[in-house]
Amino acid sequence: MRGHNNRQTPLSSNEAYSAAHSAQSPKKINEAHNATTNATSALMPQKLTRGSRLSILCSLPQHQRWNYFKDQLLKRCLVALAAVFTASFLLIHILTPAPAPKxxxxxxxxxxxxxxxxxxxxxxxxxxxxxxxxxxxxxxxxxxxxxxxxxxxxxxxxxxxxxxxxxxxxxxxxxxxxxxxxxxxxxxxxxxxxxxxxxxxxxxxxxxxxxxxxxxxxxxxxxxxxxxxxxxxxxxxxxxxxxxxxxxxxxxxxxxxxxxxxxxxxxxxxxxx
CATH class of the missing domain: 3.40.190.10 (Periplasmic binding protein-like II)
Incomplete structure (x- = not known):
């Protein structure tokens, strides 16, 4: 009768990573995922981020677009409109000064x-x-x-x-x-x-x-x-x-x-x- 071998076969590197990763709690996994996502977003150019919002808005169903626009784009649009209005007012004031007193x-x-x-x-x-x-x-x-x-x-x-x-x-x-x-x-x-x-x-x-x-x-x-x-x-x-x-x-x-x-x-x- 062959004797029982108490030694376990060493795990491969991939198996060790999978085992360690599986041992982590779901909370830690989510935190790591969020950190990676935030870091990636911070490195993305502003132009790409803005374009993505417009792309997302266009891809959404009709009944969801207003809520997305209100949350993501409305404030930016209002700021842009205010800037255009202010610049137009100043330009008109400069080009058409008030009549001088008679x-x-x-x-x-x-x-x-x-x-x-x-x-x-x-x-x-x-x-x-x-x-x-x-x-x-x-x-x-x-x-x-x-x-x-x-x-x-x-x-x-x-x-x-x-x-x-x-x-x-x-x-x-x-x-x-x-x-x-x-x-x-x-x-x-x-x-x-x-x-x-x-x-x-x-x-x-x-x-x-x-x-x-x-x-x-x-x-x-x-x-x-x-x-x-x-x-x-x-x-x-x-x-x-x-x-x-x-x-x-x-x-x-x-x-x-x-x-x-x-x-x-x-x-x-x-x-x-």
Whole structure:
């Protein structure tokens, strides 16, 4: 009788792997599979991933497509649409800017208060057949106080050709005229067509002396030649209806105004009954 052999035959390498793999729990197998899948997805190009979503959407039955689209593609589509809308809005805004104001009147140091300035804006806009406000219309603003920051604000806006007309009392108008802010009224061709009696209300003021000078620190303010830079509107009918004080009011048209015709019409309106 042949003796019993207690030694077992060694397993082959493939058999050993299969045995070890079989010994693992199903949970560990799933975790390993998920880890492999996630690593593979992370390495996939974005373009392929996106294309796969569209391919999956097209391959799904009709009744399942909406749920898949809602879960996988809806948010991306909304973001893309928002980006297109924003870009289109900016492009339209750049290519079609808002109309520039037709007339901007700056009231200095409460020659009219805020309420009176608002009234002047309303009635002059109606008379000139213009809308109110800066968008293609007429604006009358009393927010210019030379004792605070009004002078720098006024200078900046005149330099950028935003202000067409300035109205101030005699002393402050003389100060502004000395800075070279105004054009000589008789030199405007548009002014020649106005009522002839306006010339009786022209007022002369010194301008700015911009000639070369030996002193590098020479200030030419108020040292220029005298010209008819101002128009006395104190007794003009429409002005008298609004102004509560009898202080002299002087009107000037700014250098390089973009709206000389509207400025002339505004003066004629002030002088109308």
């Amino acid at each position: 007339l901007y009147v700056a009231i200095i140091n409460n020659a009219l208060d805020t309420s009176q300035s608002k009234q002047l804006q309303q009635i002059s806009a109606k008379a000139l057949k213009l809308p109110q406000g800066r968008t293609g219309g007429i604006t009358v603003s009393s927010h210019f106080d030379l004792t605070n920051d009004g002078l720098s604000k006024l200078q900046t806006m005149i330099s950028s050709q935003e202000i067409d007309i300035v109205i101030a009392d005699n002393a402050r108008f003389s100060q502004l005229s000395g800075y070279g802010y105004f054009v000589s009224l008789p030199s405007l061709s548009q002014m020649k067509s106005t009522s002839t009696h306006l010339s009786d209300n022209f007022m002369t003021f010194h301008g700015y002396d911009d000639s070369e000078h030996a002193d590098a620190f020479y200030d030419g303010s108020g040292k220029g030649a005298k010209h008819k830079y101002g128009l006395n509107i104190t007794q003009f009918a429409q002005w008298r209806k609004l102004a509560t004080e009898n202080n002299q009011a002087v009107l000037g048209i700014t250098q390089n105004t973009r709206n000389p015709e509207e400025a002339r019409e505004f003066i004629e309106f002030l002088d109308s009954a």
